[in-house]
Amino acid sequence: MAEMAASGESPEILFWVGCAGSFDDRYKAVTQAFVKILNKVGVSFAVLGPEETCTGDPARRAGNEFLFQMQAVSNIQVLNGYNIKKVVTACPHCFNTIKNEYPALGGHYEVIHHSTFLQQLINEGKVTMQGGGGFKGKKITFHDSCFLGRANNVYEAPREVIKALDVELVEMKRCRTKGLCCGAGGAQMYKEPEPGKKDINIERTEEALDTGASAIAVGCPFCLTMMTDGIKNKNRENDVQVYDIAEMIAKDQGL
Amino acid sequence: MSILSRLIFLLIFIIAGYILYRRVSFLRRAILLGKESDRTDNPSERLKVMGLVAFGQKKMFKRIVPAILHLFLYIGFIIINLEILEFVIDGLSGQHRFFAPFTGTWYVVALNIFEFLAVGTLVASIIFLIRRNAIAIKRFTARELKGWPGLDANIILMAEITLMIAILVMNATDQALADKGFGYYTQIDGLFFSSLIKPLFIDMGAETLFIIERVAWWFHIIGILAFAVYVTYSKHLHIFLAFPNVYYSNLKPKGQMDNMEAVTNEVNMMLGLPANTPEGEAPAEIARFGAKDVNDLSWVNVLNAFSCTECGRCTDQCPANMTGKLLSPRKIMMDTRDRAEEVAISIDKGGPGLEDGKSLLGDYITKEEIFACTSCNACVEACPVNIDPLAIIIEMRRYIAMEESGTPQQWNAMFQNIETSFSPWKFSPSDRFNWADKLKAEETK
Structure with missing residues (x-):
């Protein structure tokens, strides 16, 4: 994302990879699979890479609201800084948090889960x-x-x-x-x-x-x-x- | 009826009304132990949900057998109680079957509907008793139903059976008396169900019949009033509270947790961002983060607790409960109600109230229960009256995490990982993009 922003480009979607998508050995394959699909279809997308951090969902559900909000506020600053409008993620927990819980802290984005995104690609005939x-x-x-x-x-x-x-x-x-x-x-x-x-x-x-x-x-x-x-x-x-x-x-x- | 019996009738009504008034104000005080929470937004949507879920019983119909049986009790309760109007007019004016002379065929139709519903209620109550006690369905035999809650359920079912028998006996003896041309009793042709049991009474003397008819009449009306009072002391409060409870239920996506504004202000201060509170206004003093006792919960949480019928659909669907963990969402609701009641009674008596050395978390609900929740929302989805046990569980987790630092060791490690490496697992943040290496390698091939 940083590279895109530096060259003045703005992507159609931001792919929020999530912690499992970044670090879990098995689940990295899902991230790679989804990116391959995006590349094949030719969707203009970006990822935050090292600028992405945990949404704070597990901290919040375990009761640590401070930690959640610290994470949320810093993520929102990054997303707003890049003027992100649309977020796609494969993780339902990230999806729920960014879609439903970030607005109260100033993060307003169109957030869709990759299942909905894939369904749209199929319906539009972009994936046959x-x-x-x-x-x-x-x-x-x-x-x-x-x-x-x-x-x-x-x-x-x-x-x-x-x-x-x-x-x-x-x-x-x-x-x-x-x-x-x-x-x-x-x-x-x-x-x-x-x-x-x-x-x-x-x-x-x-x-x-x-x-x-x-x-x-x-x-x-x-x-x-x-x-x-x-x-x-x-x-x-x-x-x-x-x-x-x-x-x-x-x-x-x-x- | 004599003047004396009319006076007694009036007196009974006044006493029942007074007891009900006292009890309802008590319940109001108990519910308002909870903190303020605004659920007045979007009234049209709220009315719609109340119409569908409370009035229309929509969520009951996920389980068709109990739904139909319950529907009989529900419609029976609403329709048969219309008959009370005539009871009251008769009881106060000393007449008998006030509406009969000028409603003609409609009177017979109405009485037949009442009798049909009475039989429906009778049958449904018997089947419910069998399901509860003989078949012993799992959700009716859980540990939290031992003692009073289980007895409460059976008492209500037995009371309904006796009240319904009273209606049928009353109508049958009434007609047996009319057949004999006794007193003011008049023939009402075509009462289907009570005429079936009339042969039981036909050989009795008019005096005996008269006594039975009067006893059944008084039993029915006093029974209904006693029932109304009893309901306010029992889980059966749901027949009234289900409506406001659904009206004030959460309309947002189930996955969305409420933002803690108090924390937002502190976080903003820490990060040097402007606070959310209006200029010049000092941020409100925070009593406590999360919930340790009922007064830390919102009034909606406590209303939820008093609306709970202990049906156990939540616990039945709870993944933690079904795999043998201590957590039972129903118990969370029952404990919240019992604690609210205990505190409100204590305050009424001038006792220590909340300062009695006890608290909801600790004395009623244990951490082990709270920690077992997967926040999957199965309990919330299952509740026929939109009760939200998860909201209470989350508030308690907030208290444990932020006031006590009492979360399990592994969670503390997870918190620490998020703080230091911005991920719940201990990986280096700079490795976050490493998944792309494989793709880049493939591309360059």
Whole structure:
């Protein structure tokens, strides 16, 4: 972004990569897949790179409002400094925070989740399916992320993207408004769960496996981690894959 | 009816009215222990949501069986209570079935509707009792329902069954008396349900029938008044509070947390930015960050607590609860209500109120419960009357994090990572763009 600004350019969208997208080894592949799609379509976009910092979501959900606001205010200063109007992110937590919680601190942007963005590209014919990745006809289930679904009522966009791949989309018993959390929200990602009889991601993985799907599609970095761990726990990593929807589209495009 | 019974009738109404007035003012005081919170914006949208969710029972219909059974109780409650109008006129004027002479066929139609709903209510209440006690559905057997809450639910169902039987017995004996040409009783042809049980009474003497009819009549009207008073001491307050509760519910996206202005001012001061408070006005004194006790919550949180029917749909959908963690969103609401009631009673008696050495967090709700929440909003989504347990959980986390620094060690490490390396994980901020190296390498190939 700094380079673009220096040369007087202003991008159509700012891709907010997020911490998982920047540092999580598995999830970096999702960032790369989404960027490949953006490059192929020829969308003018920028990333903040080292100028991006945590949105503050986990701090806020864990109760540390000071830390959240410190993060938020500094991010807003950067975004406003570059005169950013439109933000796209693959992380529902970043999406929710920037879209719903930054306005109260002076950050007003059009914020969309990458599922909605991909759906738009497909609807506009900018992405046409190439049949790569071998998804056609496969049974695939979608796991709703709480911060995309219940928190922001985005249920159809990721499903439309998956359906565009001509797959058989099978729903879990608890889906959409009743979707079961992967167990990572509310800053649970960063600590061990409280004592109980089971881990939430195992409960959800069992439900996903019950559908008989050969792949679980997600739209959230934490869900990706939790479901992948669940699949490993069940020793099914050889026959059941966990993908972010952007990876599925990139594979289809042979990217 | 004699003058004496008319006076007794009037007296009973006045006593019930007085008790209700006292109790309603008490509940108002208890709810207003909560802090101010403005939920008066967008009245047209609020009315619409209230119409759909409270009046229209929209969210109940996610579960069709209890929804239909509950609908009988709901419509039965509203419609059958129209009959009270006639009870009152009869009771005060000493007449019998005041509306019958000049409403003709409509009277029969109305009474049949009442009887139909009475039978519906009766059947629904019996099925509810079976679901609660014999089938023992999971959400009705949780730890927070042991003791009074479980008993409260059964008392109400039993009361409804007896009240509905009273209506049917009253109508049946009334008609048995009319058949005998006794007193002021007149024939009302075509009462479907009560005529089915009339044969039970037909052989009885007129005197006995008269006593039964009067007992059923008095039992029904006193029962309804007693019920009205009882409701205000029970979880059944939802029949009234569901409406304001939904009206004042959160209209924003569920994922959006409220901004703490007090913190914004401090952050702005720290960063040398202008404060949000108007020029010259000192920022309001902050009692406490987050919530330790009921008075730290907003009045909407406390209204939520008094509106809770303890149905347990929230707890049933809670990922933490279903995997065996201590957290139960229903218990959060019940604890909030119980604490508000305890404090309000203490204040009324001139006691220590909030300063009784106890607090909602600590004595009622534990940190273990609060920490188990994934903020997934399943409880908020599940609540048929738009109660928001998550809002209370978040306020308590704020208190624990900012006033006590009592968050779990791993969260403290996460906070520290965000402070020092601007990410919840300990990575170097300068490595943030490294994911692009692979793409750049591929491009140059």
